[in-house]
Amino acid sequence: MTPVNTTTAGLEVITLGTAAGPAIRSGAPGIATAIVVDGVHYLVDFGLGCTRQAHAAGLRGKDLRAAFITHLHSDHVGELPAYLLWNWGRPVDGFSTDLPVYGPGPQTSEMVSHLLAAFDYDIGIRITDEGRPDLRRIVRAVDIGLPADAVDGGPEHTPHMRPFEVYADEHVTVTAILVEHPPVFPAFAFRFDTRYGSVVISGDTAECRNVATLAAGSDLLVHEAVNLAYFAAGDFSPEFLNHQQISHTTPAGVGRVARAAGVGRVVLSHLAGVATDEEWAAGVAEEFSGPVTVAQPGQRFTPARVPAGS
Numbered sequence: 001m002t003p004v005n006t007t008t009a010g011l012e013v014i015t016l017g018t019a020a021g022p023a024i025r026s027g028a029p030g031i032a033t034a035i036v037v038d039g040v041h042y043l044v045d046f047g048l049g050c051t052r053q054a055h056a057a058g059l060r061g062k063d064l065r066a067a068f069i070t071h072l073h074s075d076h077v078g079e080l081p082a083y084l085l086w087n088w089g090r091p092v093d094g095f096s097t098d099l100p101v102y103g104p105g106p107q108t109s110e111m112v113s114h115l116l117a118a119f120d121y122d123i124g125i126r127i128t129d130e131g132r133p134d135l136r137r138i139v140r141a142v143d144i145g146l147p148a149d150a151v152d153g154g155p156e157h158t159p160h161m162r163p164f165e166v167y168a169d170e171h172v173t174v175t176a177i178l179v180e181h182p183p184v185f186p187a188f189a190f191r192f193d194t195r196y197g198s199v200v201i202s203g204d205t206a207e208c209r210n211v212a213t214l215a216a217g218s219d220l221l222v223h224e225a226v227n228l229a230y231f232a233a234g235d236f237s238p239e240f241l242n243h244q245q246i247s248h249t250t251p252a253g254v255g256r257v258a259r260a261a262g263v264g265r266v267v268l269s270h271l272a273g274v275a276t277d278e279e280w281a282a283g284v285a286e287e288f289s290g291p292v293t294v295a296q297p298g299q300r301f302t303p304a305r306v307p308a309g310s
Helices: 050-056 080-086 109-118 120-131 208-215 229-230 236-246 251-261 278-286
Strands: 009-015 031-037 042-043 064-068 099-104 141-146 149-153 164-168 173-178 188-194 197-201 220-226 265-272 292-293 299-301
Touching: 009 050, 009 164, 009 220, 031 050, 031 188, 050 080, 064 164, 080 109, 099 109, 099 164, 109 120, 109 141, 109 236, 173 208, 188 208, 197 208, 208 251, 220 251, 220 278, 229 236, 251 265, 251 278, 265 278, 278 292
Parallel strands: 042 064, 064 099, 099 141, 197 220, 220 265, 265 292
Antiparallel strands: 009 031, 009 299, 031 042, 164 173, 173 188, 188 197
């Protein structure tokens, strides 16, 4: 895997991990995505293996500006404590100043507070023994609330709404929107707008009008997908099968969302179930004529418009 050149200008998306979970059904690391802009980066979700994947990709904590959590299922946050502890302070070329972690409120601040408390002993030792700053004062959880003026009504569980801003700096503006992932609420998708292009990360969601709203005109849509036939053929409980059906998106559904949004390219990640790359992509292509890629762990994308059918 070629390390990132952190001095290079531009926009790059790295699918650090691509697997759904928490079951391990492939060798792929768990879901995690990096957005790199002009040498700094932003992380979305912290699935199993993301700490090593980020390091192998050349990403260092000192260049991390902000982290984002789509929702609090364990396969999206399970490795957050490891990432923080392995990327903190000068001894590991890590972050040493304010690090905001954005996620659904109020659970995100509660989770981060408990995680830091759980490692209080180790943190205290390393502050004294290794000259690190106090991690408990650096990591700052930011609970994402729902602005009342963004909600347009519609379904009770996930109302139709307009995207709303959650973060901005000189490199990116990040907006969010609710997605349909019952029984989890709230769960979010995120859009990163930069001077070089725009990227949308769906998070976990059923086929959802809000995702199309958020992704309208974007250059790259990174969207989850489920192979329902795989689960239907297995020994799974009725409750588990129902969850897959009502909380995730089939490849054809991804295609419909991408077509409605008019996106430039689709990248499938967070793959639930087992299928070949050709099978995953073919389902999207039933509804979307643009380019489709089934992401591999550590794969890099430079968002840019590509002619349909290429």
